[in-house]
Amino acid sequence: MNKKELKDVQVNGKKVLVRVDFNVPMKDGQVTNDNRITAALPTIKYLLEHQAKVILFSHLGKVKTVADLEKCDMAPVAKVLEQKLGRPVKFVDAFEGKELEAAINEMQEQDVILFQNTRFADILDKDGQVSVDDNGNATAKHESKNDTALGKYWASLGDIFVNDAFGTAHRAHASNVGIASNIKESCLGFLVEKEVKMLSQGVDNSVKPFVAIIGGAKVSDKIGVIEHLLTKADKILIGGGMAYTFFAAQGHNIGNSLLEADKIDIAKEFLAKANGKIILPIDALEAPEFADVPAKVTNGVEIDEGYMGLDIGPKTIELFKKELAGAKTVAWNGPMGVFEFSNYSIGTKAVCESIAELKDAFTLIGGGDSAAAAIQLGYKDKFTHISTGGGASLEYIEGKPLPGIEAVQNK
Incomplete structure (x- = not known):
């Protein structure tokens, strides 16, 4: 990849703007999972070791109404970051204006600032006035619509821009594309650099045999992914709710299984051009309702009248294990069943175990629910790489350019 990386840039004494991904889960004003904060530490620590003035910013949650301003406040994140860094982190309760500018002007080398949620700019105007429609929904959208003035303003606050937020790399926002387009020097942080390297190795430069596993509820979410993988993978194993559109x-x-009737023709098209690459389940776990009730194993792929398929069955687990045997590259995105129901988490667990047991294979999870499943099951260290980006990983696997990365300077 020909993008400038952090080690290509002289940061000593410079004001360095770092777009991080601190979009962490919160409950009652407390951070409940700090994985994303931990993932940003290598970049932050490198900047501190090299005497930079570090200005951090991120979005947190969706800011669509006035009530979200309190729910999505970054102050608790600053406290967690302070603990992890073992040094003070100054939180500035503003995303623009005199308070933020003064705090930045007073910075010494190795100081760290975290400013308020970038998406507050979606609901607040420059003068701090709330901007909503008659239904109370945000109308400003300065961050998410990549407002030119906001991008230029944020760029004016620093000397160098580092994009280390892979989770938003597929979005063209003011806090990534807007800044990168208006600053003298920009580069990728260590996290984004690693993500791109790993996803590229897993999909574009894979060692054969390459087996992809695609799950999740909808075919519509994965059309581009399947399309691209048909040109790259040796086998594509399909599970999850999307399998029923293929069966139809x-x-x-x-x-009563999940069906996207308007995607049946696309499923037919994929099956026709796959030349046997697509491997579908051969049995299922079914239930009379969408609930965590005891499962019934089907006899083959037919689902009984009045029932719905909620997970892959035991014969499919064995089939998928056999198809994975000997793979040198595995890319997995999407659970095999309704993972949040314990009776229907069996297929996802089994696939997770099968991948984790592979010897000498490059194993990649493309973010989202399958990443959450692997971490929850304690398999985090058994995979070569678990991506931090949901939508960004998917779009990369689809072969789409990611605006947040494209906007960064070339070497």
């Missing part, structure tokens, strides 16, 4: 395309009874 083959003329099978799917009972």
Whole structure:
């Protein structure tokens, strides 16, 4: 990749703007999972070791109404970051204006500032006035619509811009593309650098045999992914709710299972051009309702009348294990069943275990629910790489350019 990286840039004594991904889960004003904060530490520590003035900013949650301003306040994140860094982090309760500018002007080398949620700019105007429609929904959208003036303003606060937020790299926002387009020097942080390297190794430069596993509820979410993987992978194993649209395309009874009727033709098209690359489940766990009730194992792929398929069955688990055997590269995105129901988490767990047991293989999870499942099951260290980006990982796997990375300077 030809983008400037952190080690290509002289940061000593400079004001360095760092777009991090601190979009962490919160409950009652407390951070409940700090993985994303931990993931940003290598970049922050490198900047501190090299005498930079570090100005951090991120979005947190969706800021669509006035009530979200309190829920999505970054102050608790600053406290967690302070503990992890073992040094003071000055939190500035503003995303623009005199208070923020004064705090930056007073910075010494190795000082750290975290300023307020960038998405507050979606609901607040420059003078701090709330900007909403008659239904109370945000109308300003300065951050998420990449407002030119806001991008230029943020760029004016620093000397160098570092994009270390892979989770938003597929979005063209003022806090990534807007700043990168208006600052003298920009580069990728260590986290983004690693993500791009790992995803590229897992998909574009994979060692064969390459097996992809695609799950999740909807075919519509993964059309681009399947399309791209058909040109890259040797096998594509399909599970999750999306499998039932493929079964419907083959003329099978799917009972009350999830179906995207308008995607049946696309499923038929994929099956026709896959030349046997697509491997579908051969049995399922079914239930009479969408609930965590005891499962019934189907006899083959047909779902009984009045039932819905909620997970892959035991024969499919064995089939997928066999298809994974000997793989040198595995990319997995999306659970095999309704993972949040314990009765229907069996397929996801089994696939997770099968991948984790592979010897000498490059194993990649493309973010989202499958990443959460692997971490929850204690397999975090058994995979070569678990991506921090949900939508960004998917779009990379689709072969799409990511605006947040494209905007950064070339070497």
